[in-house]
Amino acid sequence: MQKNPNKCQFVGTLDTIVGKWKPLIIYLLLQGEPLRFNELRRLLPGITQRMLTLHLRELEEEGIVKRVIYPQVPPKVEYSITEYGMSLSPVMETIHQWGAIHVERKKLTNQITTSNSADL
Amino acid sequence: MQKNPNKCQFVGTLDTIVGKWKPLIIYLLLQGEPLRFNELRRLLPGITQRMLTLHLRELEEEGIVKRVIYPQVPPKVEYSITEYGMSLSPVMETIHQWGAIHVERKKLTNQITTSNSADL
DNA sequence: CTGTATCCGCTCCGATACTG
DNA sequence: CAGTATCGGAGCGGATACAG
Numbered sequence: 001m002q003k004n005p006n007k008c009q010f011v012g013t014l015d016t017i018v019g020k021w022k023p024l025i026i027y028l029l030l031q032g033e034p035l036r037f038n039e040l041r042r043l044l045p046g047i048t049q050r051m052l053t054l055h056l057r058e059l060e061e062e063g064i065v066k067r068v069i070y071p072q073v074p075p076k077v078e079y080s081i082t083e084y085g086m087s088l089s090p091v092m093e094t095i096h097q098w099g100a101i102h103v104e105r106k107k108l109t110n111q112i113t114t115s116n117s118a119d120l
Numbered sequence: 121m122q123k124n125p126n127k128c129q130f131v132g133t134l135d136t137i138v139g140k141w142k143p144l145i146i147y148l149l150l151q152g153e154p155l156r157f158n159e160l161r162r163l164l165p166g167i168t169q170r171m172l173t174l175h176l177r178e179l180e181e182e183g184i185v186k187r188v189i190y191p192q193v194p195p196k197v198e199y200s201i202t203e204y205g206m207s208l209s210p211v212m213e214t215i216h217q218w219g220a221i222h223v224e225r226k227k228l229t230n231q232i233t234t235s236n237s238a239d240l
Numbered sequence: 241c242t243g244t245a246t247c248c249g250c251t252c253c254g255a256t257a258c259t260g
Numbered sequence: 261c262a263g264t265a266t267c268g269g270a271g272c273g274g275a276t277a278c279a280g
Binding site: 018045084088 | 215218
C-alpha cells in the first residue's frame with residue numbers, strides 16, 4: 001500500500017498520537033503518575049466515557065498505555081505510561097513547544113479567516 | 121473554547137500538520153526546492169487533485185506554504201515553504217524519527233506480516 | 241497545467257441509555 | 261467506579277466531471 005517510506009514514518013507516528021483526546025491522555029500519563037479512569041475524566045473536561053474508553057483501548061493496544069485492574073468492589077483501574085510510551089516524550093514535547101510558541105500567530109490567522117467569511 | 125492551555129498547544133500544532141497528505145507535503149517542501157503542482161502530485165502517488173489543492177490552500181492560509189503564480193500559458197504555479205513553515209522542521213523531524221524507529225513494532229502490533237523491510 | 245464543482249461513502253465523535 | 265451498546269450527525273476524503 002504505502003510505497004513511500006517517508007510517508008510510512010509520518011503516518012505511523014501520527015496514527016499513534018492523533019485523535020481528539022489522545023495527545024492529552026498521553027501527555028497526562030507522561031507526567032508519571034498512574035491515573036484512574038475517573039481521574040482522567042476529570043482532567044479532560046468535555047470527554048465522554050465512550051471516547052475515553054476507546055482512546056485508552058487503542059493506546060493500550062499500541063503498547064503506549066498499561067492498564068491495571070485491581071479486583072475490588074468498587075472496581076479500581078489504573079492507567080499508566082509504558083516504557084514504550086515514554087519514547088513518545090520527545091515527540092510530545094516538541095509538538096507542545098511549537099504549539100506554545102505559535103498559538104498567538106494562529107489566533108491572528110483565525111481572526112483574519114473569520115473576518116473574511118463575509119464573502120460567502 | 122479550549123479551557124485547557126496544554127490542550128491548546130497540542131491541538132494547535134496537530135491541526136496544522138494533520139491531514140491525510142499534509143505531513144508529506146510539508147516534508148517535501150522542507151527539502152527547500154520549490155515544487156510545482158504536478159511535481160507534488162507525482163511525488164505523492166495516490167493523491168487526488170482535489171486533496172492536493174485543498175491541503176495546499178490550508179497550508180497557505182496557515183502561512184506554512186507560499187504560492188507563487190507565474191502568469192504564463194500554460195500556467196505555472198510554484199509552492200515553497202515559508203520562514204514560518206520552516207519552524208515546523210524540528211517537529212517534523214522528531215515525528216519522522218520516532219516513526220522510523222518504531223515502524224517495525226507497529227507492524228508487529230498490527231499483525232501485518234509483510235516484513236517488507238525494503239521500504240526502510 | 242492548474243485548478244473547481246458535485247456527489248457520496250465512511251469514519252470519527254457526541255449523546256444517551258444501560259450494566260457488572 | 262468503570263465501563264458497554266446503540267443511534268445519528270458532521271466532516272474528511274475519494275471519484276468523477278468540468279474549466280480557464
